[in-house]
Every structure is written in C-alpha cells, then in structure tokens.
Amino acid sequence: MTRPHLYLAAAAMLALVACSGKPSASSGPAAMAATPTPSTSVASERGDFGPPQGEPIHAVLTSPPHVPPPIHRNYPAKVIVELEVIEKEMPISEGVSYTFWTFGGTVPGSFIRVRQGDTVEFHLKNNPNDKMPHNIDLHGVTGPGGGAASSFTAPGHESQFTFKALNQGIYVYHCATAPVGMHIANGMYGLILVEPPEGLSPVDHEYYVMQGDFYTTGKYREKGHQPFDMEKAIDERPTYVLFNGKEGSITGDNALTAKTNQKVRLFVGNGGPNLISSFHVIGEIFDKVQPEGGTVAQHNVQTTLIPSGGAAIVEFRTDVPGSYVLVDHSIFRAFNKGALGILKVDGSENKSVYSGKEVDSVYLGDRAGSNLQAVTTAATAHAAGTLTKEDQIAAGKQLFAGTCSVCHQANGEGLPNVFPPLAKSDLLAADPKRAMTIVTHGLTGKVTVNGHEYDSVMPPMSQLTDDEVSNILTYVLNSWGNPGGQFSKDEVAKARAAAASAPAAEH
Amino acid sequence: MRALALACLGLLLALPAAAAEYAALPGGTFTSVLPADGKAAPAQVAPFRLRTELVTNAEFLAFVKAHPAWRRDKVARILADARYLTQWASADTLGDEVLPRQPVTRVSWFAAQAYCESERARLPSWYEWEFAAAADATRRDARADPAWRESILGWYSRPSTTALPQIGGAANIYGVRDINGLVWEWVDDFNALMVASDSRDQGDPDLLKFCGAGALSMQDKENYAVLMRIAMLSALKAADTTNNMGFRCAKSD
Numbered sequence: 145m146t147r148p149h150l151y152l153a154a155a156a157m158l159a160l161v162a163c164s165g166k167p168s169a170s171s172g173p174a175a176m177a178a179t180p181t182p183s184t185s186v187a188s189e190r191g192d193f194g195p196p197q198g199e200p201i202h203a204v205l206t207s208p209p210h211v212p213p214p215i216h217r218n219y220p221a222k223v224i225v226e227l228e229v230i231e232k233e234m235p236i237s238e239g240v241s242y243t244f245w246t247f248g249g250t251v252p253g254s255f256i257r258v259r260q261g262d263t264v265e266f267h268l269k270n271n272p273n274d275k276m277p278h279n280i281d282l283h284g285v286t287g288p289g290g291g292a293a294s295s296f297t298a299p300g301h302e303s304q305f306t307f308k309a310l311n312q313g314i315y316v317y318h319c320a321t322a323p324v325g326m327h328i329a330n331g332m333y334g335l336i337l338v339e340p341p342e343g344l345s346p347v348d349h350e351y352y353v354m355q356g357d358f359y360t361t362g363k364y365r366e367k368g369h370q371p372f373d374m375e376k377a378i379d380e381r382p383t384y385v386l387f388n389g390k391e392g393s394i395t396g397d398n399a400l401t402a403k404t405n406q407k408v409r410l411f412v413g414n415g416g417p418n419l420i421s422s423f424h425v426i427g428e429i430f431d432k433v434q435p436e437g438g439t440v441a442q443h444n445v446q447t448t449l450i451p452s453g454g455a456a457i458v459e460f461r462t463d464v465p466g467s468y469v470l471v472d473h474s475i476f477r478a479f480n481k482g483a484l485g486i487l488k489v490d491g492s493e494n495k496s497v498y499s500g501k502e503v504d505s506v507y508l509g510d511r512a513g514s515n516l517q518a519v520t521t522a523a524t525a526h527a528a529g530t531l532t533k534e535d536q537i538a539a540g541k542q543l544f545a546g547t548c549s550v551c552h553q554a555n556g557e558g559l560p561n562v563f564p565p566l567a568k569s570d571l572l573a574a575d576p577k578r579a580m581t582i583v584t585h586g587l588t589g590k591v592t593v594n595g596h597e598y599d600s601v602m603p604p605m606s607q608l609t610d611d612e613v614s615n616i617l618t619y620v621l622n623s624w625g626n627p628g629g630q631f632s633k634d635e636v637a638k639a640r641a642a643a644a645s646a647p648a649a650e651h
Numbered sequence: 652m653r654a655l656a657l658a659c660l661g662l663l664l665a666l667p668a669a670a671a672e673y674a675a676l677p678g679g680t681f682t683s684v685l686p687a688d689g690k691a692a693p694a695q696v697a698p699f700r701l702r703t704e705l706v707t708n709a710e711f712l713a714f715v716k717a718h719p720a721w722r723r724d725k726v727a728r729i730l731a732d733a734r735y736l737t738q739w740a741s742a743d744t745l746g747d748e749v750l751p752r753q754p755v756t757r758v759s760w761f762a763a764q765a766y767c768e769s770e771r772a773r774l775p776s777w778y779e780w781e782f783a784a785a786a787d788a789t790r791r792d793a794r795a796d797p798a799w800r801e802s803i804l805g806w807y808s809r810p811s812t813t814a815l816p817q818i819g820g821a822a823n824i825y826g827v828r829d830i831n832g833l834v835w836e837w838v839d840d841f842n843a844l845m846v847a848s849d850s851r852d853q854g855d856p857d858l859l860k861f862c863g864a865g866a867l868s869m870q871d872k873e874n875y876a877v878l879m880r881i882a883m884l885s886a887l888k889a890a891d892t893t894n895n896m897g898f899r900c901a902k903s904d
Contacts, residue, residue, distance in 0.1 A: 233810050243808045272734065272894050275811050275835075276879070277886030298886040299893040300734055322882050323875045371808040374875070 190310045191341060193261035196222035200265070205254035208388045209400055211350040211411060212257040215339050220261035227254060228269040229278045229297070229319075229332075236358060236384060237391035237482065238516040239367040239523020244389065245276065245319070245330040251389025252354035252415060253317070253334030260312040260338050265304065266291065272300035277321055279303070283453070284315035284336045292320040312340040314437040314455040316413055325417045329359055329377050331389055333415030335455055347459065348406035353485060354413035355421045355450070355472060356389060357382035364481060365391075365609050367523040380418040385477035387470060387485045394470070394485035396515040402462050404491025409459045416452030422473040423450050423458070425487065427466065432459040447473050462489045464498040480607055516542050522615060526633070533618060533630050540619025543612055547605065548620075556624040562600060564593040567624030576621060576629050580639040583613050610636040671710070671770055673700040673902055674826040681782050684874045685844060685881070694778045701775060701783050702899040703826050704818050705834065706766060708739070709751035711758065714766050716743060721762055731759040734892045752817040754834050754897040760889040763837045767900035774839040775901035777884075781877065784830045786823040803876040806832040811895055834897040841884040 200222040204212040230249045236242040247253025258264055268280050277298045281290035285307045294305035318324075319332035335354065359377040360370035364384065376383065387394055394400055402408050414421045424447040433445045434457040442448075450456050470485035471478035478484050522539035525531040545554060548566075552558050556567035566572060571593045572579055586604035590597060608616070611633040621629040678696035687694045715721050715736075722743060723736040734757050740746025758766075760774075767773050775783070787793035794800070820829040830836075887896070 231810055232812075243810050273810070273812050275807065275883075275895050277883050296886055298883070298891055299895065301891065301893075322878060326875070371805060374804070 191260045191312070192308060192310060193220040193341070196220055196263040200224050202226070203256055203258065203264075205248060205256060206352070207248070207250045207254060208252055209351045209353060209394055211255050211337075211352050214343055214346075215257060215259045216343065217259055218341075220259065220263065222263045222265060223258050224265045224267070225256055225258075226267045226269065227256075227280070228271055229274060230271045231274045231276065233369070235390055235520070236360070236370070236386070237365050238519035239526075240360075240362075240365060241369045242358070242360065243330070243369075243371070245274075245278070245327060245332050247280070247317070247319075247332060247334050251331035251356065252352070252413060253332070255334065255352045255411070256317075256336040258309050258336070258338055260309055260341050262309050262338075263306060264309055265306045266295070267302055267304050268295045268297050269302045270297040270299050274299040276327075278319050278327065278332065279321050280317055281320040282307075282315060282317040282336055284309055284311065284313070284317070284338050286310050289320065290317075296321065309338045312338045313439065314338075314411055314413070314434070314457055316415065316453050316455055318415060318453070323374075325377055326372065326374065328415055328417040329357070330372060331356065331415075333413070335411055335413045337411060344409070346407075347409045349400075349402050350409045350411065351400050352411050352413075353387050353394065353400075353470065354389075354415055354455075355385065355387055355419075355423070355483065356415040357417065357419045358384040358386060360384070363609065364607070365612065367609070367611060368527060377417065382419065382477075382481060385419060385472055385481040385483040387483060391482035391484075392516060396486075399467070399486035399488045400470075402487060402489050404462050404465050404489055404494065406462050407459065408462060408487070409457060411455065411457055412450055413455040414450040414452050418452060419472075419474075419477070420452055421450040421483075422447050423456070424448075424471050424473040425458075425460070426469040426471060427464075428460050428462075428468050428487075430458045430460050433457070462491070464494050465489050465491045518542050519612075519615075523611070526611065533622070536615045536618040536630065537622050538619075540615035540617070541623075543608075543616050544619055547608065548616065551602075556620070561596070561598070564591060564596075564598045566620050566626070568594065568626065570594055572620070573627050576617075576627070577635075577639065579617050579620070580613060580631060580636050581643040583608065583617065584636070584640045585643045610634075610640065613640075671900070672703045672826075673772075674703050675700050675904065676779075676783055676825050676827075678779075678782065681778065681785075683778055683781055684877045685777070694782075696778050696782045698904040699775070699779050700902045700904060701779065701825070701827055702770075702772070702901065703822070703828055705754035705829055705836070705897050705899050706763075707751060707818060708745050708749050708753050708755045711736075711755040711766060712739075712743070712745060712751075714769055718765070718769065721765060726762070728890070730761040730890055732890050732892055735759060735762065736892075738894075748814075750814075750817055752819070753815045754818055754829070756815065756834055756894055756897045757892040758837075758896070758898065759892050760837050760841060760887070763898040764839075766898075770900055772900035772902045774837055774898060776840050777838045777844055777881075779901055780830075780836060780838045783823070783825060783827050784877075786825060786827070788821060788823055791824055800876050803831050807876070807879065815895075830899075834895050835880065835883055835893070837896065837898040838884065841887065842889065844881050844885055 197219045198221055203223050203225045206212050227247055229247060231245050233241050233243050244251050270278055277296060279292045279295040279297060281292040283290060285291045287307060291305055291307065295303040297303045315336050317334050317336055319327040321327050335352065359373045360383045361373045362370045412423055430445040433442045433448045435442055435448055437455045448456050448458060466489055468487040468489060472483040518538035519542055522531060522535040525535045551563040552566050556565060558565035571591060583605050587602045590599045613636045614631040614633045617631050620626060676699055678698040681694045681696050683694040686692050719725055724742040726735060736757055738749055738757055745751060764774055785792045785794050787799050816833060818829055822828050
C-alpha cells in the first residue's frame with residue numbers, strides 16, 4: 145500500500161539530486177556523519193563518511209557460489225583484504241582440464257564484501273609457484289588503473305595499496321597485466337560488493353554467479369588438458385561459455401538451493417573477456433534487478449544484459465518448486481558451450497501458480513542427470529590406456545540421459561509412431577556399426593524398427609565428440625536386451641570421417 | 652664415508668662450471684618487440700657470445716662455495732631477498748630434492764651478475780637475449796612460425812607445481828639450449844625495458860602495467876608471447892628472486 149508513496153519520494157529526491165549537479169561534491173560533508181540514517185535510500189550518492197573507526201577488520205572472503213554474510217556495521221572501518229593469486233590446473237568440463245589463473249584459487253575469484261565509506265587495505269599476493277606477474281584492477285576503486293599500477297606483483301611477492309570505497313554497488317575486479325585479455329580469459333576476475341551504509345534488504349539466500357568465456361585449442365568437451373588459444377580469443381570464438389568457471393559448477397549436486405516462498409538474491413557478474421551475457425533464469429521473473437550494478441532498480445525483468453566487465457544484482461521470490469535453469473539466453477552458449485546452472489527449489493506444489501510438470505530434461509540435456517562423474521572417470525581411464533567396457537557403459541549412461549533420452553526415452557523404448565525404440569531394436573542388431581553414423585550424421589526418412597514404420601528426422605548429433613558417441617553407443621549396445629559390443633573413439637572417428645566424405649563422392 | 656662420497660660427487664659436478672660453453676652469435680639488425688626508438692626502428696645487436704646452457708644448481712653451488720658472500724645465510728638482504736636459494740637443503744648443499752643439472756632459480760639479478768663476473772662474463776642485454784631466442788633449430792628468425800610461438804605459450808600454460816626439468820634440451824641453430832620453455836632469464840637491462848626513449852611520445856613509462864595501455868602494446872598480436880616475458884621482467888626488482896627465474900651469461904666478442 146505504501147509502495148507508490150515510497151517511489152514518489154524516491155523520485156523526488158532523485159530529481160533534487162539531479163538538479164544539484166554533482167551530488168558528491170555538495171553532499172559530501174553532510175554525509176560525513178558516521179551513521180547515516182537508514183532512510184537515505186537514494187543511496188546513489190558517493191559516500192566519504194570520514195576516517196576509519198575502530199579496530200581494523202579482516203574481510204571474510206568466500207568462494208563461489210557463496211557470498212560473505214551481510215555487514216551489520218554503522219561506522220566506516222578499515223578493512224583488510226588478503227587475496228592470493230594462484231595458477232592451477234582444474235577441470236573445465238568432465239575429463240577436460242585447463243590451467244586457470246585465479247584470485248584465491250577459484251574461478252571466479254573470492255567474493256569481497258565491504259561497506260560504503262570503508263577504507264580498504266588491499267594485499268595482493270602472488271603464489272611463489274606461479275609463473276606470471278599479476279595485478280588487480282578493482283572497478284570499485286576510484287583512482288588510476290583501479291589499483292592495477294600499485295599491485296603489479298611478481299611470483300612469490302606481495303603488494304599493498306589502500307583505497308576508500310566511495311561508491312556503493314556491485315563491481316567486477318580483474319587482472320590487468322598484459323596481455324590483459326589472456327589473463328581474464330584464464331579466469332582472473334571476481335566481484336566486490338560495496339554495501340550501502342544501511343545494508344541491503346534481508347533475503348533468504350544470496351549467491352555468487354559469474355559468467356566467463358573460455359578459449360581452448362581443442363573442441364568443446366575434447367578430453368585431456370587443453371591449452372589457451374589466443375587466435376580464438378582474438379576472433380571472439382569461445383569454446384566454452386561458463387558460469388563459475390566449470391561446466392557443471394552449479395548443476396547436479398552443486399546446484400544452488402532454496403525453498404519455496406523464499407527471497408533469493410543473485411550477484412551476477414560477467415568477467416568476459418569478450419561476450420555480453422543475456423542473463424535469464426528459465427521459469428522465473430526477476431522481481432527486481434539493479435542493472436549494471438547501479439542503484440536505480442528495474443522491476444519485473446525477464447532477461448537482463450550484463451556487460452563484459454560488469455555485474456547486476458537480481459532478486460526474485462520462489463513460488464513453485466522445481467529446477468530453475470540459469471542461462472545466457474544467447475542460447476547456443478547454454479546448450480552447446482556450457483552456460484547452464486540450476487537453482488533447485490524444494491517445497492510443496494503451488495498448483496494455483498503452476499500445474500507442476502517438470503521440464504528438466506528438455507532444457508538441461510545431459511545436465512539433467514545429477515552428475516557426470518563417470519564421464520570424467522572414462523576420460524581419465526582412456527588417457528591412462530585402461531578404459532574398460534564398464535567405464536564406457538557408465539559414462540554412456542550419463543550422456544544418454546541428457547542427449548538421447550528426450551526422444552528415445554530413458555528406458556530406450558522410444559515413443560510409438562514418433563521416435564523408434566533402441567531397446568531390442570532389430571535395426572540396431574542388423575548392423576550395429578551403422579549406429580555410429582546415425583548419431584554423427586543423423587537419419588531422415590522411413591525406417592522400420594521391430595515391425596513398425598517410422599518416418600521422422602533425427603538431426604546430426606554433431607555436438608558430440610567421438611569419445612562421447614563411442615560411450616553412448618557402447619551403453620546402448622549393452623542395455624535393454626541389445627546384442628552387446630563395444631565401440632572405440634577411433635572407430636567413431638573413422639566412421640564419422642567416412643560418412644563425411646561419402647556424400648561428396650556421390651555428388 | 653657417505654659424506655666423503657657426497658663431497659666427491661659435489662666436486663665432480665662442480666667441475667664443468669670451469670668449462671662453460673659459449674656460442675658465437677653474429678648479431679646484426681634485428682626487429683625487436685621493443686623498437687629502439689620507441690616507434691619502429693630495428694635494434695642493432697653487435698656480435699656476442701652466449702652461454703649455450705643455463706647456469707645450473709651445481710654450477711651455482713660451486714660459485715657460492717668459492718664466494719661465500721653469496722651464501723644464502725651471508726648475502727646482504729639488499730642484494731637478494733628472503734627466498735634466495737631457499738630450494739637448497741642448506742646454504743652449501745643442494746639436498747635430495749634439488750638436481751645438480753636443473754637450472755638454478757631463486758637467484759637475484761645481483762647474484763646472477765656476480766656469477767657471470769666469475770666466468771669473466773656478464774648478463775646478456777634484452778636485445779641479445781631476444782635475438783638468440785628468436786631462432787629455432789634451423790632458422791635464425793623463426794618468429795613468424797606459429798610452432799615457435801606455440802612452444803613458448805605451451806610453457807606459459809603449464810603450471811609450475813612440478814619439479815623443473817634439467818638442462819640439455821634441443822639446441823637452436825646457434826647451439827643455444829633451453830632458451831624458451833624452461834625458465835625465465837635475467838637480462839642485464841631488465842629494469843630499463845619499460846623506460847620510453849621519449850616520454851612525450853610514449854606517455855606513461857609503465858606501459859605494460861596498465862589495462863588500456865597494455866592493450867595498446869598488444870596491437871601486434873604475434874608479439875604477445877615475448878611481451879609477456881618483458882612484463883615478467885618489469886615486475887621485478889634487482890634483489891627479487893622467483894621459483895622460475897634463472898639466467899645465463901654472455902660475453903662481448
């Protein structure tokens with residue numbers, strides 16, 4: 145009821161501020177009071193609340209997707225932030241590793257939370273085992289380079305600089321050592337939240353999600369260690385577009401969680417280096433968005449743009465239980481490059497809002513399963529030369545659940561008159577090898593399976609790598625009464641190549 | 652008995668230091684990633700000789716024994732930081748973890764310079780080093796070949812949590828080994844690389860340290876692999892040591 149009034153008041157104050165020109169200059173001294181009243185909700189003003197008070201405070205840093213607890217402090221303090229740069233090899237997808245350069249050992253880097261007006265004493269350490277010099281440019285810093293020049297640090301050394309957090313908001317930080325794009329592409333970014341003096345409104349969950357694009361010499365999901373590819377980065381052709389630095393970082397067992405009728409706040413950043421994110425949560429409408437991390441809120445938003453090197457705060461209420469899928473709605477990035485996350489909402493159904501059918505597998509593909517651990521196991525075994533049929537079947541089962549089960553069904557029975565069965569399939573048994581090219585090149589037109597005719601289109605599953613196809617088909621051949629057998633990655637590669645050259649020869 | 656054997660081993664390993672090999676390099680006009688005039692002028696490199704191998708732990712141990720002022724427990728802190736030679740078991744023994752033929756790292760610029768003087772040599776200049784590193788096994792200037800660049804970038808993308816390989820990699824056309832892909836190397840003028848010849852043209856001398864200016868320096872995308880080495884050198888002070896910074900010496904012809 146009181147809401148419209150509040151908006152009016154806020155608008156009036158905004159207008160006032162706008163008329164007075166640069167708000168910070170005129171209102172600075174007035175805002176010097178150590179405890180600004182909570183009602184100054186037009187907190188677009190910069191705030192220098194005077195010198196730090198009390199004992200210095202060591203900032204709590206958290207790894208994604210976690211956010212440090214709210215600051216319940218009513219005075220400006222000196223806050224000490226210690227952040228260590230660590231170069232380390234980590235998985236970027238199942239069975240794929242990458243040498244990340246990190247702030248604090250994670251991608252994105254540790255979440256930093258301070259209060260507007262705080263004096264931040266920043267210590268940047270560069271791990272002795274690192275090869276490269278690094279620095280940090282915090283977009284929340286007012287000063288040349290955002291701290292970059294003052295924090296240029298060789299391996300095994302530490303730099304220190306101090307800044308006052310004058311502006312509230314959510315800000316990206318990143319490494320700015322040349323070549324800047326390469327340092328960012330390797331994962332060197334994170335978020336710093338400068339809380340308004342009165343704090344943020346209370347919510348039930350706060351999460352930290354940050355998108356980034358990654359460039360590897362190998363293809364999407366090509367197994368093994370993948371080096372950085374500068375050419376692809378310059379051409380802006382990412383191999384992966386990911387939330388929190390790893391495919392599956394917030395799906396399966398790692399999904400974000402909430403209960404029904406709770407308020408959720410996401411701090412969503414975009415490290416880039418190249419792509420702008422069209423951030424969307426499938427099945428949710430953002431009740432409130434602070435676009436670009438700014439102070440003026442937007443309401444009832446479906447998709448919000450997050451610039452590279454920018455961030456937003458989005459808030460919504462959970463009404464209906466189920467899995468909500470976080471995507472970059474430049475949608476090929478979600479389903480073919482990895483930009484998927486899950487918010488799992490538990491609670492009782494609310495049929496008056498939504499009838500309640502789950503749509504997981506349609507949207508999630510192979511991310512619908514809880515985890516893809518068996519895929520990693522198979523990739524590791526393949527690299528070690530110890531890959532067994534059982535490894536392949538286990539990996540294939542997980543991949544099948546995502547890619548194939550939507551049409552052929554999890555039990556392999558297919559759907560009558562639409563999608564042919566794979567279970568006890570006479571077509572499969574007659575020529576198991578043909579299955580390889582059906583997967584890689586698709587199948588269009590009439591086929592008869594187990595006495596029933598099907599006339600439909602299976603598109604080429606060209607997004608699947610050779611090793612994924614070999615695992616899926618080995619699983620299919622050894623399930624549901626099929627004759628058994630095994631395909632290797634090499635066999636699939638040959639079949640794919642032969643099928644690719646065959647039509648050209650005919651024409 | 653065991654100590655005696657170890658001491659003998661140490662002596663044996665120390666011997667090659669006396670006979671460090673230097674390869675003759677012709678020098679000449681050379682297009683550096685750092686133009687001589689700050690714009691486009693090529694660098695002039697006089698003929699010089701360059702150590703074919705990086706200085707090893709065994710060699711540096713022999714040097715420290717002969718010049719105790721450079722022991723890690725004796726060295727002045729303004730000449731080498733607290734990490735100086737800390738990978739060794741003690742001030743005058745390598746220990747089991749450190750191999751004699753690994754390149755010595757965690758040495759400061761001052762210590763490297765002093766070592767080279769003991770070989771009646773000096774550290775190479777950046778241009779000399781860059782000239783030597785431009786070669787591959789068959790060509791004096793292989794920089795246009797993507798394979799040459801990949802070999803550098805491959806090293807950048809390998810984490811350095813495992814032990815350093817030993818020296819003795821493939822030689823380039825001059826007979827110089829391991830110049831790319833094993834360690835960073837000190838150069839004589841490491842702290843002058845960022846100083847612009849004309850600050851009115853160049854703007855801020857600390858070009859590579861800044862986001863925007865750093866991007867400007869990357870206009871020639873083929874150069875970034877080498878520029879990253881310059882960024883590394885420019886991050887250091889002369890007393891600094893790091894896990895991956897070693898050196899080799901040079902002589903004027």
